[in-house]
Amino acid sequence: MEEMAPAAPRRAGSGKKAASWTQDPEGVRRNILAIARAEFVENGLSGARVDEIAAKTSTSKRMIYYYFGDKEGLYRAVLEEMYARIRNFERSLDLAALPPREAIATLAGFTFDYHADNPDFVRLVMVENIHHARHLENSAEIGELNLSAIDMIREVYERGLREGVFRAGLDPIDIHLTISALSFYNVSNRASILQVFGHDMGAPGARERRRASIIDTVLRMLAP
Amino acid sequence: MEEMAPAAPRRAGSGKKAASWTQDPEGVRRNILAIARAEFVENGLSGARVDEIAAKTSTSKRMIYYYFGDKEGLYRAVLEEMYARIRNFERSLDLAALPPREAIATLAGFTFDYHADNPDFVRLVMVENIHHARHLENSAEIGELNLSAIDMIREVYERGLREGVFRAGLDPIDIHLTISALSFYNVSNRASILQVFGHDMGAPGARERRRASIIDTVLRMLAP
DNA sequence: GACCAATTGAACTAGTTCGTACATTTAGCA
């Protein structure tokens, strides 16, 4: 779903000695980030190889260290870019315009789709959790999107309460966790579920059925 | 929650040259497996270091290769032991003796507790999914526990249908996925949720509330 | 057009990591 950021036409010829190149710092940065993301997502932080990332880049290993300091710096940059992206996704939703039940159904459906369509995001969060989220910890600007997601749910939930379509006593974060867990697991554990149960949660048919089931489950959770 | 399998008293003195030792193949095996599990769970497959595992063992690196062939063989052994364990857990449940709704509530509660009490299991499954479950694939004897879990749910579900306490049209595997997802996520994503939302799903109070909420959600999913 | 800071390239290195070769000890059995 993402372009590879081909870093502008560089070194048109081969890698000869006296070859010349045009400067394009932003392009180089984006190119490195895109490749690095793919590698970290596929092999994890310790499994990814800097030399491998460098080789797949249209630039050299030297540039990785020049722009990102070290391997962890590069990983952190990938992580931050990924979270910035999901923040955008969340901002794109306008639940306030919908009736409570439809708002929750929309949120659940969109969340499910976002996870299913962005396995990279899911896998990176898995990797980060294996590392006890200590890179997320050192990364500023993560705390911003905190309340936005929860507050959005709280607003809809309280509106639903006033209208009598939701039951009282629920915690907005509990609603968020339920939606996230059901959406996340369908991607994160796809491989092991396939091996153990022979059921492919990612197959088109199964995915759609699961999507409907999850929306239904969340609505039932909130029903009076 | 697990003993360290101290591999029988070996080399009572120090590691001197002429020291003697008593043979204990099984003890050595178990000792290596226990240490290896901790390392793989903590650092993943690529992050774990064979030398580090060997150092923490009461035996030497030579033994690891003697018994398990290579790093992947050791990892596979750890994985198989872990799955054998959960199979035992599932067999310990006797849902047939309970009324349908209580049976499901019990299953959900037990599943939640098993995950919460065995983060090692959860983390190892995460690691395995990062690797696309390809080690699970090459490991025989995994397919056995397939139907047991699903069949157990199917039996209870159909009983509930006949008694009119469950609604029709559900897939047993869908029920299983819901219970697993909600239980798994609470452990697997604890670190990132704490960082992003400042909410600790593992804290005693939060854990109990979440447990009750999940059981309730599953029952509502099945209600007519 | 000359000068300096920002960029980039290629080779190199110090330390790590998996795995092995070789020697030795133990346990059980003829």
Next chain:
DNA sequence: TGCTAAATGTACGAACTAGTTCAATTGGTC
């Protein structure tokens, strides 16, 4: 008791890996 196979210890090496050194090129600015 002596012999053999299983089990264990020690030391080492080849390959890999993150990060660096040194030098060169570019773009903009005076």
